[in-house]
Amino acid sequence: MAVQSSRKVTTMKLAAPISAAILTLIIGFSSANADDLQKIKDAGEMSCALSGAFPPFSFVDEQNNVVGFDVDICNAVAQELGVKAKVVTTAWDGILAGLVTGRYDTIIGSMGVSEERQKAVDFTNTYYHSGLAIFVSEGSQAKSVADLEGKTIGVTLGELGEEWAQKRGGWTLRTYKGLPELLLELQSGRIDAIVTDDVPVLVAVKDKKANVRMVEAPDLPKWDVAVAIRKDNPELREAINKAIASIRESGKYLEIANKWVGSDIF
Structure with a gap:
């Protein structure tokens, strides 16, 4: 698993309303970058953004590694897709902008699904509740x-x-x-x-x-917590949904949840 730090990210309050102009720009950008699943498979790598400051879901351990529930879910989902995982840490208030402008493939960073966020990105099925x-x-x-x-x-x-x-x-x-x-x-x-x-x-x-x-x-x-992806990527959404279902069925999800939280949070 590779770990990358993404620092130069446009500031955006994720909970704040999105203006019509910004929304139009986001939708246009997302449409132009459809078929992300094939790009991920071609690259052999799926990047997952998270804050790195939200234990036990993502944080930096004593060995300076980014670890946590979301990191393990990123790895498990990537494995199901047949690719490697790359974790990207970035400030929370810019994480959505980083996704829509193509700095990473997904946000697996404990992002709650909201109507406002759904104007900018698409979400997979829930992977935990909070x-x-x-x-x-x-x-x-x-x-x-x-x-x-x-x-x-x-x-x-x-x-x-x-x-x-x-x-x-x-x-x-x-x-x-x-x-x-x-x-x-x-x-x-x-x-x-x-x-x-x-x-x-x-x-x-x-x-x-x-x-x-x-x-x-x-x-x-x-709220439900789900994986955020760019708009107009039904193939990627379906692939991640299948991956989440698979790790639930295999017991891998419960293993990860027990490791970091102490109970099933699905």
Whole structure:
């Protein structure tokens, strides 16, 4: 598996609305680059973009390797397609732009499916399910969302948690690059709570790497997580769907999920 760093990426908030002009450009570019499956097979390699800052799905280990659930899924899907995997790490707020402009073949980076994102890219079938949650430090008195009115909340720039927190309002928002920063700020007391995906934090709690707890928030959104590809690539979409089904049936998926999360998240 090759690992490449992609740094020069156009900044784009994934959760933000896409203007008509940008949408037209994206659709035109995607159409011009159809038949990505054949290109991948000809190259013998499928590149998968992810942030590298979202444990346990993608992060840099002590040996400076990018590892995690999404990395293993990328490898497993590529193997099913008969090609090698290449992991590309890039900033989350530019990851969608990088896909539509051809810097990589797919995003296998824990991207939730949303109507806004579907205007720019296509998605495969779901490969895991997740949702937002609100976490506070163990010593916090907050037990529900109502207890956090007027408090300072941390979110990751460009993620759906930021979009939800902005729409709800009632607190001061601070944006960060990823989960490690969020947990550090929360446990140091510089922010009162964080809004982020549930699974990575629950894993951190299980592994005793975070002294935090979830507060009651029944109205938080849940979503499907899928592989993002460029528009007008039905052959690639079908091939990846078959690959996901195959690794589910073989038990490879559950092996990966147990390794990184401790349970089946399909």
